[in-house]
Amino acid sequence: MKFEMILKDTVSCGESTMSCVDNILACEAYCAQTAIYREYLRQNQEKAELYKQTFRSINDKIYSQAMNLLDTAIDIANVELAESAMATINAMHSAYPKFYKAYYKQLFGR
Amino acid sequence: MSENEIIDVEYSETDNNSESKDIVVNADPMSAAVNGFFGAVNHITDAVKEYNICHEQEETKRAEIRAKLKLGMAEIHAKKEIVLKQLENKHEIDMLQAKTYCELTTKAVDSAIDAVNAAVENAKHTNDFKQVIELLQMSNDLTNTRCQFLLEYMDRTSQNSELILPESKKPSGYLT
Numbered sequence: 066m067k068f069e070m071i072l073k074d075t076v077s078c079g080e081s082t083m084s085c086v087d088n089i090l091a092c093e094a095y096c097a098q099t100a101i102y103r104e105y106l107r108q109n110q111e112k113a114e115l116y117k118q119t120f121r122s123i124n125d126k127i128y129s130q131a132m133n134l135l136d137t138a139i140d141i142a143n144v145e146l147a148e149s150a151m152a153t154i155n156a157m158h159s160a161y162p163k164f165y166k167a168y169y170k171q172l173f174g175r
Numbered sequence: 176m177s178e179n180e181i182i183d184v185e186y187s188e189t190d191n192n193s194e195s196k197d198i199v200v201n202a203d204p205m206s207a208a209v210n211g212f213f214g215a216v217n218h219i220t221d222a223v224k225e226y227n228i229c230h231e232q233e234e235t236k237r238a239e240i241r242a243k244l245k246l247g248m249a250e251i252h253a254k255k256e257i258v259l260k261q262l263e264n265k266h267e268i269d270m271l272q273a274k275t276y277c278e279l280t281t282k283a284v285d286s287a288i289d290a291v292n293a294a295v296e297n298a299k300h301t302n303d304f305k306q307v308i309e310l311l312q313m314s315n316d317l318t319n320t321r322c323q324f325l326l327e328y329m330d331r332t333s334q335n336s337e338l339i340l341p342e343s344k345k346p347s348g349y350l351t
Contacts, residue, residue, distance in 0.1 A: 068222075068229045075229060079236040086240055090247040097255040098340050104259055105338045108266040112273055116329055119277035120322070123284045127318060130288050134311065137295065138304075146304050149311045156315055160322050167329040174337065 106173075113171040120164050124157050131157070262338075269332060276328055280321045287314035 131153040138147035291310045298304045 068225045072229050072232065075233045075236065079233075079240065082240050083243070086244045086247070089244065090251065093248060093251050097251050101255060101258050101262065101340065102338065104262055108262065108269075109333075111266075112269065112332070115270070115273055115277060116325065119281060120325065123281060123318065123322070126284065126288055130291060134291075134295065134307075137299075141302075141304070143304050145308055149308045153311060153315050156319060160319070163326055164322070167326045167333075171329050171333045174333065 109172055109174060113168055116171065117168055124160070127153060127157055273328075273332070276325070280325055283321055284318050287317050290314065 131150045134150040134153075135147055138144075138150055291307065291314050294307045294310045295304075298307045
């Protein structure tokens with residue numbers, strides 16, 4: 066056959082192009098997975114922000130109440146009331162590390 | 176035949192690779208010219224036929240490559256859209272649940288805080304803060320319980336919302 070060499074070259078070029086196409090599809094699949102993961106992280110961030118806002122608003126209210134009670138306890142010289150107010154503030158402080166651990170787990174998934 | 180009588184035979188090796196050659200009989204110049212002309216036409220026809228075979232095979236291969244690329248891209252985009260839609264739907268439901276839970280927690284804590292504040296106002300008149308201390312203790316317990324529930328809820332939702340993507344081929348040149 067006169068064009069046998071051309072046919073062989075055509076076949077090898079076709080195989081090379083097919084492998085390039087496989088590579089293009091692999092890149093496209095990788096980009097699609099990246100886009101999905103980015104959306105997943107954005108959603109996690111939204112949920113984590115909601116929890117953080119709720120936690121902070123609760124703690125702000127408890128803290129302001131505890132400070133008012135502390136002021137009142139100091140004014141009337143009531144030790145028990147002052148100790149209760151301090152216990153409230155300490156309990157609130159001890160909740161922060163546990164909350165932020167759960168917050169970062171929600172944010173990053175680990 | 177006696178042993179002394181040897182038959183002398185000419186022996187020559189035949190060439191198996193020899194191509195069959197056309198035997199041209201030169202009848203006259205005109206016939207030879209016409210024969211040559213038609214021979215050339217046959218050669219050209221064969222060459223054109225073989226070229227067309229190569230061309231068609233190449234076109235078919237190109238079409239196959241184009242189709243594979245188009246199909247692969249469409250499949251990937253369709254799967255991506257489906258997964259994104261599922262994520263969006265799940266996220267809507269999760270956010271609704273989370274907002275409801277947070278609102279309930281905030282309401283419970285607000286009511287506890289209001290109760291303590293009312294008791295403090297009352298105690299300022301009566302100068303008896305024992306009830307305030309008891310209510311404050313109960314409010315602390317309630318807030319701690321609610322915060323604990325919130326943390327457990329966050330843990331559970333973060334576990335349930337793990338994203339598992341199918342393994343795919345890594346593109347060439349991908350650095351790990």
